[in-house]
Amino acid sequence: MPETTLADLAHEVRSKNAGPFWVTMELFLRDADGYRIAADESFLNERVIAELYRVEEGTIQIFRIPSLNVVKISFPRPVSQGSLRDRDMHAGQHHVPLARMPVRQPADHDR
Template sequence: MTVTVTVPITELTDVIRSKNAGPFELTLDVVFTEHAQYELVKRESLLTRGRVAELYGVPPDDVAEPVFYDPARAVKITMRRPLVSGDVGDTDVYGAQQHAPLLSLRLPRA
């Protein structure tokens, strides 16, 4: 029996951030420290729209397919904002604090 040990995504990345992609969408960026880790996540589909939707508690249709950018070891995920930027009730006009749910993600180490 093989046991897969997972670690917090924060141990595997240099950057995890969010920002607005216009007033209606957020972009989540994840930049991995090592190329092997990035390749594992990409090859094994460990960061999918379904997984992101689950972390954020939104329908999968609100999350775009992740875009992998090999030269930077980066993944970009765009999703619909729960509230329009600056609308009544919006507490993060710039979308800069919306990466927090990603911080709870655990992944296998390459």
């Protein structure tokens, strides 16, 4: 059976500029069960994002919005938007590693 990822739990996983110096990623989860998994601080936290994106843990902001089943993550861009070394000017591809994160399936006794 294929591994379940965050993308499987979401309507949409996207990333975008939050100004020329920040990236924001958003997970729009399909339902409360998916939100519960994605919003779990032991699963998705600043340390995980820091390792995934090679950014300083202390610069990451995570917003959990249960009424919308949304998790929003922001961190400084590695280089400013439009600079010579900018490989993704609109930050439109930053969401891919997040979307591909595998999620642990709850055991029957966890449900």
